[in-house]
Amino acid sequence: MLKKITTAASVIALCALTACGSGSGGAGTGSSGDTITMGFAQVGAESGWRTANTKSVQDEAKAAGIDLKFSDAQQKQENQIKAIRSYIQQKVKVIAFSPVVETGWDTVLLEAKRANIPVILTDRAIDSDDTSLYKTFLGSDFVEEGRKAGDWMVANATGPTNVVELQGTTGAAPAIDRKKGFEEKIASKPDIKIVASQTGDFTRSGGKQVMEAFLKSQPKIDVVYAHNDDMGLGAIEAIKAAGKVPGKDIKIITVDAVKDGMTALSNGEINFIVECNPLLGKQLMDLAKKVVKGEEVPARVVTEEGTFTQEQAKAALPKRQY
Amino acid sequence: MKNRLLWPLLALAALLVLNLVVTPSFFSLRIQDGHLYGGLVDVLKNGAPTLLIALGMTLVIATRGIDLSVGAVAAIAGAVTCVHIGASGDAGTAFAGMAIALVLCALLGLWNGFLVAGLGIQPIIATLVLMTAGRGIAMLVTEGQIITVNNDPFRQVGAGFLILPISILISLAVLGLVALTTRKTALGMLIEAVGVNPEASRLAGVRAKTIIWTVYVFAAVCAGIAGLMISSNVSAADANNAGLWIEMDAILAVVIGGTSLAGGRYSLTGTLLGALIIQTLTTTVYTIGVAPEVTLVFKAVVVIAVCLVQAPKARAALSFRKVATT
Numbered sequence: 288m289l290k291k292i293t294t295a296a297s298v299i300a301l302c303a304l305t306a307c308g309s310g311s312g313g314a315g316t317g318s319s320g321d322t323i324t325m326g327f328a329q330v331g332a333e334s335g336w337r338t339a340n341t342k343s344v345q346d347e348a349k350a351a352g353i354d355l356k357f358s359d360a361q362q363k364q365e366n367q368i369k370a371i372r373s374y375i376q377q378k379v380k381v382i383a384f385s386p387v388v389e390t391g392w393d394t395v396l397l398e399a400k401r402a403n404i405p406v407i408l409t410d411r412a413i414d415s416d417d418t419s420l421y422k423t424f425l426g427s428d429f430v431e432e433g434r435k436a437g438d439w440m441v442a443n444a445t446g447p448t449n450v451v452e453l454q455g456t457t458g459a460a461p462a463i464d465r466k467k468g469f470e471e472k473i474a475s476k477p478d479i480k481i482v483a484s485q486t487g488d489f490t491r492s493g494g495k496q497v498m499e500a501f502l503k504s505q506p507k508i509d510v511v512y513a514h515n516d517d518m519g520l521g522a523i524e525a526i527k528a529a530g531k532v533p534g535k536d537i538k539i540i541t542v543d544a545v546k547d548g549m550t551a552l553s554n555g556e557i558n559f560i561v562e563c564n565p566l567l568g569k570q571l572m573d574l575a576k577k578v579v580k581g582e583e584v585p586a587r588v589v590t591e592e593g594t595f596t597q598e599q600a601k602a603a604l605p606k607r608q609y
Numbered sequence: 610m611k612n613r614l615l616w617p618l619l620a621l622a623a624l625l626v627l628n629l630v631v632t633p634s635f636f637s638l639r640i641q642d643g644h645l646y647g648g649l650v651d652v653l654k655n656g657a658p659t660l661l662i663a664l665g666m667t668l669v670i671a672t673r674g675i676d677l678s679v680g681a682v683a684a685i686a687g688a689v690t691c692v693h694i695g696a697s698g699d700a701g702t703a704f705a706g707m708a709i710a711l712v713l714c715a716l717l718g719l720w721n722g723f724l725v726a727g728l729g730i731q732p733i734i735a736t737l738v739l740m741t742a743g744r745g746i747a748m749l750v751t752e753g754q755i756i757t758v759n760n761d762p763f764r765q766v767g768a769g770f771l772i773l774p775i776s777i778l779i780s781l782a783v784l785g786l787v788a789l790t791t792r793k794t795a796l797g798m799l800i801e802a803v804g805v806n807p808e809a810s811r812l813a814g815v816r817a818k819t820i821i822w823t824v825y826v827f828a829a830v831c832a833g834i835a836g837l838m839i840s841s842n843v844s845a846a847d848a849n850n851a852g853l854w855i856e857m858d859a860i861l862a863v864v865i866g867g868t869s870l871a872g873g874r875y876s877l878t879g880t881l882l883g884a885l886i887i888q889t890l891t892t893t894v895y896t897i898g899v900a901p902e903v904t905l906v907f908k909a910v911v912v913i914a915v916c917l918v919q920a921p922k923a924r925a926a927l928s929f930r931k932v933a934t935t
Binding site for chain 2: 331332334335338341359361362454457458483484485486488490491492493495496497499500501503504506517520521524528529530547
């Protein structure tokens with residue numbers, strides 16, 4: 288019963304979404320020849336970061352004259368698989384997508400391969416032995432982001448430090464890799480310990496609820512490591528409600544550097560943010576054009592990113608686009 | 610009646626005891642900045658939206674209906690309010706925004722009622738329309754962005770305290786109101802009559818259609834208030850995630866509370882217990898540190914166990930075995 292409901296729901300959602308996508312494509316829809324049609328299956332709009340990422344893809348597609356069919360999977364892998372299948376049926380020239388989770392993509396990507404539609408992964412990788420399933424992976428190095436966070440932790444730790452971790456969506460590449468990179472770096476310092484780790488699903492409510500529970504179950508918390516800004520912002524609310532001062536009593540490290548996060552950082556409520564750059568639209572369109580022409584592209588393209596301390600955030604905030 | 614509530618009550622107690630064993634400090638309460646602070650307070654605060662939606666759902670289910678659109682309606686309420694508030698910090702704007710949102714939710718409830726009572730579409734299909742379209746409306750309102758607001762009066766709805774969390778006080782007030790209007794007047798009996806047999810009750814002079822419209826509007830308004838709590842709790846409207854799958858939690862709460870999906874008799878106390886069980890379960894997962902990979906399995910096992918002990922057949926089989934072995 289439930290399956291039927293969700294199936295029906297996703298079909299309706301998908302129809303609605305693809306309708307939107309082709310509608311926004313404008314007059315160029317349907318014309319063959321030079322116009323490249325790209326099917327883009329987005330994860331959802333779970334965070335400000337993702338919204339900036341979506342906007343960058345949509346704007347740059349328009350600028351590059353690419354007809355973009357956009358769909359939003361609302362964080363569900365089955366929706367994304369259906370979107371990709373519908374792109375295959377519509378015979379788009381290239382498919383780009385940010386996988387919701389790492390595994391389970393072989394079947395649908397094989398279908399795309401058989402239909403001779405090249406696939407570009409953006410922002411998140413997949414876990415598959417068959418690397419011929421996609422042309423290239425454009426995105427951040429999440430393990431490196433975790434390492435940068437870990438480096439700051441190691442450099443700023445004084446004495447024994449208890450860290451609680453707010454993980455991203457279970458099974459998602461950024462959650463797995465940011466955890467891995469962070470753990471790798473703090474392994475050298477035995478007095479830095481992760482005392483609790485739970486998923487907050489990359490959302491503010493999730494971050495807040497998990498942090499509330501941590502504050503009651505953990506006797507001593509020195510640092511919160513959140514896999515994205517939004518969960519960190521939720522944790523700030525929970526810490527304030529507990530009568531503690533975020534950024535002072537409990538230090539906060541997050542990843543992403545969206546505007547709300549940067550604002551909290553410059554106000555001193557967050558201590559350190561590792562940037563994860565969402566503005567990959569231009570690079571994606573360039574890659575798509577090359578892939579459609581059949582040119583060789585590197586299998587891995589990394590986006591440029593840095594880190595922010597509180598002082599750097601104050602300087603960077605006025606110019607922040609997202 | 611007493612017996613039916615015994616099992617959910619035991620399940621809730623068992624969960625709380627589990628917490629007490631693993632985290633002895635779970636029950637400790639203290640006053641922090643003039644309000645109560647502790648694990649149990651979190652359960653009440655975070656369970657308030659589910660309870661409120663489950664209340665609306667109870668009446669809908671009692672008329673043999675179901676409302677799948679409540680999560681989407683909650684998202685719309687939060688989105689409309691936060692967009693209206695914008696950068697403003699004053700109470701007037703906050704209350705105006707909330708009023709607009711709730712009126713809109715009532716209209717959405719009218720739409721559901723129209724499809725179910727007016728056109729006679731099966732409730733599960735009729736409300737599915739708004740479940741899928743509603744999130745789209747919320748996305749449209751927020752333009753796909755997470756809208757962050759900084760408005761203290763609005764923050765009170767979901768994150769504020771009057772010793773106890775304001776959100777749970779609102780939910781309990783609505784519970785009291787529903788209990789009064791349906792149990793102290795004939796309304797409750799009429800709702801049950803419609804659920805048992807809409808045609809027979811119409812022939813007996815009950816205005817079945819009006820009652821169906823009313824319960825859907827009530828469910829939508831409850832969902833709207835819950836949506837305000839959810840977005841107020843984090844001072845932001847997240848059209849994609851606010852109230853996501855909360856309709857399933859609400860239906861589960863109603864069912865755990867002993868109300869039959871076939872319509873007819875319903876139990877408000879049961880729904881209260883059901884909602885508390887679901888929230889306690891979520892909080893338990895975080896508190897005792899169940900690994901995120903096994904969280905869903907853990908929840909499933911608990912829910913299955915609770916449902917099994919409530920099923921007369923399963924209980925009969927269990928007690929039969931007990932008799933046979935002794």
